[in-house]
Amino acid sequence: MxxxxxxxxxxxxxxxxxxxxxxxxxYRRLFAMVITAVVMAQVTGVQGARNDLFYALEENFTGTGIxxxxxxxxxxxxxxxxxxxxxxxxxxxxxxxxxxxxxxxxRKDPPPSGVPGLVRRAAxxxxxxxxxxxxxxxxxxxxxxALLGLLILLPLMVSTFWQQVMVDQIGMFLLxxxxxxxxxxxxxxxxxxxxxxxxxxxxSAAFWTGGLPVEPPVELNNFLVxxxxxxxxxxxxxxxxAPTLRLRGDYLAIxxxxxxxxxYLTAKNWTEFxxxxxxxxxxxxxxxxxxxSYEWGLDPAPYYWLQLAFIVGxxxxxxxxxxxxxxxxxxxxxxxxVAAASTGVDTVRFKLLAFAIGASTSGIAxxxxxxxxxxxxxxxxxxxxxxxxxxxxxxxGMGSIPGVLLGTAILVWLPEYLRDSVDPQDRYMYxxxxxxxxxxxRPQGLWPSRRRQRELRMSQxxxxxxxxxxxQPGGAQA
Amino acid sequence: xxxxxxxxxRPGAGDGAADGPTPLLELRDLHVYYGAxxxxxxxxxxxxxxxxxxxxxxxGAGKSTTLxxxxxxxxxxxxxxxxxxxxxxxxxxxxxxxxxxGHVPEGRRVFARMxxxxxxxxxxxxLRRPDPADLERVFTLFPRxxxxxxxxxxxxxxxxxxxxxxxxxxxxxxxxxxLDEPSMxxxxxxVQQIFEILKEINEQGTTLLLVEQNAxxxxxxxxYGYVLETGAVVMSDRAPALLSDPRVRxxxxxxxxx
Numbered sequence: 001m002x003x004x005x006x007x008x009x010x011x012x013x014x015x016x017x018x019x020x021x022x023x024x025x026x027y028r029r030l031f032a033m034v035i036t037a038v039v040m041a042q043v044t045g046v047q048g049a050r051n052d053l054f055y056a057l058e059e060n061f062t063g064t065g066i067x068x069x070x071x072x073x074x075x076x077x078x079x080x081x082x083x084x085x086x087x088x089x090x091x092x093x094x095x096x097x098x099x100x101x102x103x104x105x106x107r108k109d110p111p112p113s114g115v116p117g118l119v120r121r122a123a124x125x126x127x128x129x130x131x132x133x134x135x136x137x138x139x140x141x142x143x144x145x146a147l148l149g150l151l152i153l154l155p156l157m158v159s160t161f162w163q164q165v166m167v168d169q170i171g172m173f174l175l176x177x178x179x180x181x182x183x184x185x186x187x188x189x190x191x192x193x194x195x196x197x198x199x200x201x202x203x204s205a206a207f208w209t210g211g212l213p214v215e216p217p218v219e220l221n222n223f224l225v226x227x228x229x230x231x232x233x234x235x236x237x238x239x240x241x242a243p244t245l246r247l248r249g250d251y252l253a254i255x256x257x258x259x260x261x262x263x264y265l266t267a268k269n270w271t272e273f274x275x276x277x278x279x280x281x282x283x284x285x286x287x288x289x290x291x292x293s294y295e296w297g298l299d300p301a302p303y304y305w306l307q308l309a310f311i312v313g314x315x316x317x318x319x320x321x322x323x324x325x326x327x328x329x330x331x332x333x334x335x336x337x338v339a340a341a342s343t344g345v346d347t348v349r350f351k352l353l354a355f356a357i358g359a360s361t362s363g364i365a366x367x368x369x370x371x372x373x374x375x376x377x378x379x380x381x382x383x384x385x386x387x388x389x390x391x392x393x394x395x396x397g398m399g400s401i402p403g404v405l406l407g408t409a410i411l412v413w414l415p416e417y418l419r420d421s422v423d424p425q426d427r428y429m430y431x432x433x434x435x436x437x438x439x440x441x442r443p444q445g446l447w448p449s450r451r452r453q454r455e456l457r458m459s460q461x462x463x464x465x466x467x468x469x470x471x472q473p474g475g476a477q478a
Numbered sequence: 479x480x481x482x483x484x485x486x487x488r489p490g491a492g493d494g495a496a497d498g499p500t501p502l503l504e505l506r507d508l509h510v511y512y513g514a515x516x517x518x519x520x521x522x523x524x525x526x527x528x529x530x531x532x533x534x535x536x537x538g539a540g541k542s543t544t545l546x547x548x549x550x551x552x553x554x555x556x557x558x559x560x561x562x563x564x565x566x567x568x569x570x571x572x573x574x575x576x577x578x579x580g581h582v583p584e585g586r587r588v589f590a591r592m593x594x595x596x597x598x599x600x601x602x603x604x605l606r607r608p609d610p611a612d613l614e615r616v617f618t619l620f621p622r623x624x625x626x627x628x629x630x631x632x633x634x635x636x637x638x639x640x641x642x643x644x645x646x647x648x649x650x651x652x653x654x655x656x657l658d659e660p661s662m663x664x665x666x667x668x669v670q671q672i673f674e675i676l677k678e679i680n681e682q683g684t685t686l687l688l689v690e691q692n693a694x695x696x697x698x699x700x701x702y703g704y705v706l707e708t709g710a711v712v713m714s715d716r717a718p719a720l721l722s723d724p725r726v727r728x729x730x731x732x733x734x735x736x
Contacts, residue, residue: 325603332589332600339587341551344575344604344650455591458632 026081032441033073039433040073041066047423094119151308155301162416163300170412171307172369177392177408178314178401179361184390185399185452186327187354188334190253192386193240193260197233197359199267199381201366202282203274204229206376209283214273222285222371229367230360237359241352260386268378279377282370296371303372310368314361319401321357330354331451391435397445399452407446500563502527502654502685503548503579508557510540510547517543518554519709525654530676530686532696532717534730535706541689542584544706545656548687549581550574561654575604580652584659586643590632594623597631597642601649608649616645619675637668644675654685661692673699693730697721705730 021027038061045060060066079087097119155163176198183191206212208220208228220228244255267274274280285296285306296302321327329350332340337347370376388411396407414434415427422430438445444456503525510518518540525531533541546552548559550571559567561577571581589597598616602608617624620641626634631642640660647655660676661669673695680686680699690696697703703720705713713720720726 328600328603331592332603335589335591336587338551338583339589340600341570341572342549342575342581342583342587343600343646344572345600346570346572451591454630458591458630 029080030074030077032437033077034070036437037069037073038066039430040069043418043422043430044069047426097123148312152305155304160300163304165413165416167300167303167307167372168369169416170409171304171311172365173389173392173408173412174311174405175307175314175365175368176362176389177396177404178311178318179358179365180389180393181399181401181404182318182321182361183354183358184393185404185449186322186330186334187351188248188330189351189354190249190390191256191358192253192390193256193258193263193383194358194362194389195381195383195386196256196260196263197236197362198366198369198385199263200233200236201229201363202370202376202381203267203280203366204232204363205367205370206280206282209371211281211283212273213271213275213280221288222283222367223287225371226364226367229363233359233363233366234356237356238352240359241355245348245351257383257386260383264378264381264383267381274378277377277379279375281375282373284374285371300372303368307368310364314364315401322401326350326353395435395438395445397448397452400445400447400449403445403447403449410446501525501560502562503687504558504560504563505544505548506558506560508544508547508554508559510543510552510554517709518547518557520557521706521709521711522557523704523711523714525685525687526702527653527685528680528683529701530680530688530699532693532700532703533687533689533706534693534696534703534720534726536729537691538708539706540709541706542658543709545581545658545687545689549579549656551581575650575652578651578653580647580650580655582643582647582655582657582660585662586636586639588631588634588639588642588646591630593628593630594634594642595627597646598623598649601646604650609651612649612651616648619648619678620645637664637672640664640668640672641675644672644679648679648684652684654687655679657686657688659689659691661690661695669695693726694721 022031041060042056045063045065046056048056155166158166176194179197180191180194183189183194203212205222205225207214208216208218208225209222210216210219240256240259244252247255268276270276271278285303287294296306329340329345332343332345333347333350341347369380392408392411393404394407395411396405397403411431411434415431418424418427418430444453448456501524505521505523508518508521509516521540521544523531523533523544533544535541543552547554547567550566550569550573554567557567558565561579566574566577569577575581589600592600598613599608602612617627622638623641623645626638631639634642640662644655644657644660657676660672664672669692676686676688677699688696688700697717697720700717703715703717704711705720705726713723713726715723
């Protein structure tokens, strides 16, 4: 190849530097808005018919609905793009007014009259309230108690259908997500087989209450099964964890996926023990103290309260864990295993601990699930559920407990809510769409932890991997 | 060349090195393999308490491997690692931290997305009750870290990251600090600063074992030096003697052989 030919083929720098209009962030956002409008038109419009594939598309995209949605989203876009600077100035002015008062108070400056004075007083007030919440433990506890009270009263305000959803789906996945958050969010290990422990918990409940085809050595009350199931899941967690500790990121994900598949197929094919797809029964929760006894029956509300108690208990334990020595060790392992070991963190032990804690939480959820339904079969523990659980955690914000709770609640609620408005078979399609949009525009999740937000921002600036999950396999230390 | 140098190899038998009582750290005939490849073929050296020992050699000579074997990050196939005369080989690195060995790994390896303060606090992880005086000590040694205590470590300059890595190791109150190429990729002025601080750390009572490419800086700081070549010690002497040795000058200080 001669020099002349090469030179002729080199594109000019000016042409490479030029960005087409559609590459600008502004128009990328416009595109996203248009897509959202189209999706909203389809979600809220008429639904498809089996014999006419394009019926719904025809109806929805020729009617007025799509224009209304396009109007709404284009207006949002226009405000964001063209009025942003103006709004920004407005907000800054407000902030300025609101920020001054602490010095002003020190200088005994009388607050100005009119609107600025109002703003300043309002800001002072809100700061005082926030200060109270931050500094006085009593207010914090009061706020939490109010929230808890609301949650306790919640089942009384909704229909039985929603009570069932809250117990069978939302509550169950909340408990699972809290456990998975320990493994994925805190210790940074990508786990795609988390529901396997849920299944182990559920089958423990069935086994120890005499529901499986095999007889247990002793029949236990469902509450007593919980510690037994926790122990079983701890052992299973360590059994899975120990040989896979050298793996990270995608390698670990595949191993955990395989583990789930093994547990699932065992449940399905070992029919003389598990009942396979025909299933097995389990007792329901009951308390018998001699002088007082209670049995949980078909009404979902009592299960809700029981579940709420478990979730609050688990949260109480885990919130302490996050900022303890254990939590700091996990953060260090997530960042750099070699450096963590060189500061004296026992990486093996803490990774196993994360696995075991996560697994036992999932096991508790399994016991509650089996005890609520009174029946389980292998098809309740599909690999899909593990993937969904992981997506709930990522959606909410890995490593952030409020985020994980909120994200899980929303994502589990959404398909049930859509049941009435779209073709029920399409529900998970919209869930998928929501996840896609979310991961593109807000990868840190709904309510991210500060640390996670920082990690993502820094990875964009070139420091560290985009997420701790994809870190170097093995990490040099075993 | 190596056979030529062999007669000068007196592992652990130099004037300054083995005179004291039990040395703080002693490596005896270490053999380390990466798979089938022998990285160390019988390395022996001693680090007396309170001294600075430098480990010199070209790329691939086995300097870092020696350090990793000493800090428990690699397990030797044969040979012994003795800390105050007690065998410690086979102990995992995170446990060795509790015996007072601090390791500043190659390439700094700070926790890039934690703040400076968080990094330093992680350094004190092994201590049940961290001493606030340790933090003050690190900030006195490295005033620049004090200015940037809230900054995220990944956004520090290379020199500051190296300071942070050393500071983090100091937070664990080590008696023996193992340093793997603290001058790597840093400007000469910064290297000089870091070596001055290392000297101060040594004067405050911490023993140093230093792996370096920068032979002149290292030998100026060190009391004693070892030269490694293809996994074996080929020379060892007091640092000033090594510094003036024509063979060392030729091989590691870039001077022409007369």
